[in-house]
Structures are given as structure tokens and as C-alpha cells.
Amino acid sequence: MEFPDKKELQIFLDVATEAVMTAGTILEDLVDQLEKIEEKGRPGDLVTEADKKAEETVLNILKCRVPTHQILAEESGTIGNNESDYLWAIDPLDGTTNYAHGYPASAVSIGLLWQGKPVVGAVYNPFSRELFRGAKGLGATLNYRPIKVSQTNELSNSLLVTGFAYDRRETKDTNYPEFCYLTHLTQGVRRGGSASLDMVSVACGRLDGYWERGLSPWDIAAGIIILEEAGGKVTAYDESPLKLESGRLLATNGLIHHSLSQALTEALPWLKAFYT
Numbered sequence: 001m002e003f004p005d006k007k008e009l010q011i012f013l014d015v016a017t018e019a020v021m022t023a024g025t026i027l028e029d030l031v032d033q034l035e036k037i038e039e040k041g042r043p044g045d046l047v048t049e050a051d052k053k054a055e056e057t058v059l060n061i062l063k064c065r066v067p068t069h070q071i072l073a074e075e076s077g078t079i080g081n082n083e084s085d086y087l088w089a090i091d092p093l094d095g096t097t098n099y100a101h102g103y104p105a106s107a108v109s110i111g112l113l114w115q116g117k118p119v120v121g122a123v124y125n126p127f128s129r130e131l132f133r134g135a136k137g138l139g140a141t142l143n144y145r146p147i148k149v150s151q152t153n154e155l156s157n158s159l160l161v162t163g164f165a166y167d168r169r170e171t172k173d174t175n176y177p178e179f180c181y182l183t184h185l186t187q188g189v190r191r192g193g194s195a196s197l198d199m200v201s202v203a204c205g206r207l208d209g210y211w212e213r214g215l216s217p218w219d220i221a222a223g224i225i226i227l228e229e230a231g232g233k234v235t236a237y238d239e240s241p242l243k244l245e246s247g248r249l250l251a252t253n254g255l256i257h258h259s260l261s262q263a264l265t266e267a268l269p270w271l272k273a274f275y276t
């Protein structure tokens, strides 16, 4: 199948928008009345009825609007036509821990992949009422106004963000050394708690760079295309082309990309030397 033209991309972007906005109102409605918060297996990996209801809403919209496409949804897994070139990656509530504590930084994130590459994305934070959108060749917007990455070109002047996956108690690949070293080198490193919001914050220039490991396609599919369309760069840690399934990415304004990639390789030796 051929790459979708601009008209098709616009239609898919509008479908993604309808889905994130509708699911966003569910998150807003349920936040004060959460009765059941469960752990999904790993300690701290929570799921609430809001995750489930928001996902059900998104699935209903996609099944109606794009019935021939395949879907990968965090709570339901893979659904639909496995021969399609299109795959919708859905995180119905990105930032569940924030949400469960009433900390207003979570979002609905929906990305559309074409032959494995993100081409459309929408991320909506119902608590700040911010809607981020992007599609290949159509640019990136925040509440329908164009956005661009920052101009920060020195790591020492940058403000970064990262996160820690739920397997952090089971692995040595914790991201703790990287967090310490980058905190030492920069103006600060935030831990936002929502990968999609972290990425769109880089896209609109509030933050200069982001890295994280242990991610799933639904965490990052939308953020990747929004950030790229805002002029940013997304690769593997070593600056090679991103492999979505690796769950590990480096996403920046482009200008600090190389220095941040380099710093990630220096973190562990630096930390060891620091404590000896």
C-alpha cells in the first residue's frame, strides 16, 4: 500500500483528535471518584477503572472510523487486521501513577504507525486542557497553534526530563546513574511521570531533551511524530535510527542531541568515580 497522502493523514489526525478528546473527558470525570486501583504485576504499575474506560472509548471510536486498521492498546493488546499497514498505538492514560495520586500530569496518547513508523499523533492532557497534534509533513501544534523545539544548544543550559520503568527493582539498567550525571551537568532533570507529555514538552520548547528506557510503543508513538514535526530529533541512545521495539529512546531539540548521547555513555563511569 502507498504512503498516505496529506488528505488521508489529515483525516487520521482528526480521528486521533476525536479519540483523545473524548477519552480525556472520561479521565477528567473519574479522577475524583476512583474506587479501584490495582497493580498489574510489577510493584507500582497501576491500573484504574479510568484506564479501562478511556481505552474502551478509544477502541469504539477507532473500530467505527478505521475498521480495516490494526490496533495495539495498552490494556487490551493487539486487535484487528494484522495485514494492515496501519497500526494505532494507544495509551488511554499515560501517567497513571500521577493520576492515581491526583497529580495533574497525565494524558491520552494515540499514535498511528504506517509500516512501523509514526505518521500521526495526538496527545491530550485534560487537566491543563492542552492538545498536542502532529502528522508527517503537516507540522505540529499545541491547541491548534504551531509549535517548535527550543534553541538551547549547550547541555549546561538545558532542562531535561526522563523516567524510570516499572522493572527498575529487577534490573541494574535502572537509569539512576544517567539521572545523577545529567542532573550534575545541566540546569535540571525533571521526572514528569508521563512519557507522552515529556515528549511533547520537548516539542513545544518547554524542555530541551528527554531520554528513557523500558518504554512501550503506546508511550512514545504519538510523541515521536509530534516532536519530529516540531523540528526535534528522535533516535536510539547512540544516535542510530530508532527501533521502536527497543523501548529506549533519545529525543531532543536536535541541538543538544550529540552531547546528550555522549553524556549517557559517560554516566556509569562518572558515578563510580564520584563515590570512590
Ligand code: IPD
Binding pocket: 046, 091, 093, 094, 095, 096, 097, 162, 163, 164, 165, 166, 192, 193, 194, 195, 196, 212, 214, 215, 219
Ligand atoms: C508510564 C509513564 C512514565 C514512564 C513509564 C511508563 P503509564 O506509563 O509514561 O512516565 O516512566 O515507563 O510506563 O504506566 O503511566 O501509562
Ligand code: CA
Binding pocket: 091, 093, 094, 095, 195, 218, 219
Ligand atoms: Ca504509558
Ligand code: CA
Binding pocket: 051, 074, 091, 092, 093, 094, 095, 096
Ligand atoms: Ca497507561
